[in-house]
Amino acid sequence: MPDKSNRASLLADASKRLEEALKHVTISEDAIARLQHPKTSLSVSIPVRMDDGKLKVFSGYRVRYDDTRGAGKGGVRYHPHVTLDEVQSLAFWMTFKCALLDLPFGGAKGGIIVNPKELSKAELERLSRGYIDAIADAVGIDIDILAPDVYTNATIMGWMMDQYSTIRRQLCRGVVTGKPLALGGSQGRDTATAMGAFTVIQTMLPKFKLIPSETTVAVQGFGNAGATIADLLAEAGYKVVAVSDSQGGIYAPQGLDITSVKKHKNQSREMKAVYCHDSVCSIVEHQVISNQELLALDVDVLIPAALENQITASNAADIKAKYIFEVANGPINSDADKILAAKGIYVFPDILVNAGGVTVSYFEWVQNRSGWYWTLAEVNQRLQDKMLIEAEKTWSISQDLTIDIRTAAYVHALNRLGTALDAKGTKSYFTSGV
Template sequence: MESRTVDDIFQDAIGRLDRAAEYADLDGEALERLRYPKAMLQVSIPVRMDDGSLKIFQGYRVRHDDTRGPTKGGIRFHPNVHPGEVKALAFWMTCKCAVAGIPFGGGKGGVIVDPKQLSRMELERLSRGFIEQVADFIGPETDVPAPDVYTNPMIMGWMMDEYSKIRRRRTPDVITGKPIPLGGSLGRDDATGRGAYYCIKELERRRAWKPADIRVAIQGFGNAGQHVARLLHNDAYRIVAISDSRGGIFREQGLDIPRAIELKNQRASVSDVYPARSVCDCPICGCTECHCNPQDSAIGDVISNAELLELDVDVLIPAALENQITTDNVERIPASIVVEVANGPTSSDADESFARKGTLVVPDILANSGGVTVSYFEWTQNRSGYYWTENEVHERLRTIMVREFNTIYDLMTEKQIDMRTAAYTHALNRLSDAIEAQGTSRFFSNHIAHTPKETPTT
């Protein structure tokens, strides 16, 4: 991949505003406000390890913009967490919430840690310790965290419980993505992948596809990647390749996705927090240790993540981490459609190459907005105390995803711009309306001229 610092990721993300501003109806002051996060907190989290030693972990929480409502965004546990990355992710969340039309702004958080190296008890202490440090920075009406990379419903449950202890009252609406018994929403587990699936189904409708003719590759086989794969497989799409952090597998005839999910999610023991296996643990090799049949249709030839991106497929779904498609590899990516389930997987320079090649990119702030949309549903249910059925959640999500996809697609066609620029334009219009409603220079500079003079009394 091309060499870029994580601070460049934030500047690259902000730079997309300038391109969209040309097509948006907004005040320049509104654009300026969106260039800077509203607040950022860095914390140190002391954790007593199982061997009795003390270890200090660094964590961050960013609130980018709360003009349209409380900030909203995940917390990731990853060794490469960096403040520049967290700022970029919070900015993307601001735009994502505006695209979906939900009353949230963007937030994000993270802890520098390899969670797979922690025991279950150490992971719980870290999760609770992070909330202890940021408790005054978050809240149901201020900033509402959610799961992200290497965090999950169980971790969200710990975090909600810790915040509730600090506040001396039960506060399920402070965290979303929780387990169902702790106030989670039905339909939240597959929301990100399902939102992307609804986008692909709209492309299918507009382009009159036959699903069985469409070859799909998915980079990233965590929660979002698994669910979009499952839903597409159920509709007879041919998913020929999947990958995770350790590598991938390819099978020209298509993979048995339910079986691949089963194999991927096997754990070494029932107490494991994370799956112990990779999708590439069982290639066509006749291995005996894993007791897999080499003819199993969930097994294929081992490939790298980089090779997966360059496969000759119709739809490429990056569902891993940011900055995966850059000027170093974009010219070798033949897929005609890229659906970004990950946050920021494509650099702006690579976007320009895709535009020249005529590649349609369904951008992250639209394609993966299903997660934050159903998080909004969960927050709403927590605050009302009334919970919806899974079918209600799915239908409400489908309504939003279909509406916003078609609005952005039509704007792209009308303005003759790429779909990412159209999505940012759509977001900017909504953000600008909210910012201008509070007053900008356009209002205040004309205040004196337009203030009516008092009528003299007689």
């Protein structure tokens, strides 16, 4: 896989997960060689005229890691700490995620180095349109399809689609997913990541005889995916005892009223344990904790739903949860995996758990191309069916081969990727004399 000499590289660390998986698949050297490098890595400069008249230049990236099984597919994140290595790693994960879910896509990702909270809405629009101006030749409905990610949303996706359509002089709805409904978006896309994760959780936990009302949950990351999964679990009867955002978290052993916490945060931008009745919210007893303290809570289920590298060798020994579901991309690094495995902790990997987002993005792409749009119930049912099938297949592989679930997920994806890559020809084919 990617060059192991760069030990500090997120991509090199991500590729370590495949070393074990490769022991359990029959895949050609040709296929392995092709997966060692991204197909394209584009770095761009985006000049933006700010509201005060000053010109500021932002750096952006778009990576298409592999498109053997179909057009590249992946989100665009706005974050001050975006790096090319990070974007390549995310595109790498997307390659395996799409294969795991048997979607006709390859893996891609994009990002801009920016703190979007420091920009006005007008500046944010100019930046988003400028990004498309810079990468327009590298994306397209059958080339590379964009979607929302960290600190990007439906409105930003709408700007990007509109700008690409302006450049091409034709309406190109399918080049971007996660758009507003009025611009060709799909029902259920805003909750897709959480809905997919919820299906995986509901599929897996009964295998361990866990009962929702007796199962405690902590969720790190209270953004769109984290808040929604917390809400879904609470509605299903799980006891969600802790949640956190970038500023810190709250913990209430008796359980949190997630609906009220969401309402209070949206109104006040503060994270507090509250109970709301109509417009009146009353603070209830809780502890204020840090993100690291949340990760170490003695709960049954831990859900990292924030950013990469939240659980590493430095804090993995502190983890007490028995089951971890990765809603974020890459929240656990490879060194931590070994420590968690030694502690008997089950880790359900990101390429399975958070694949609901790209799955409904696929549905949106299909609807855009056909002009036939589905109801919310249809989207959610199709998503549930897709996630259930691949979750069960991954579980069966882990049981049949006696391997951990992350390795099983990569084995499942590699089998599909290997078949597609080998269909283009291998060393054995070209040296067979046929």
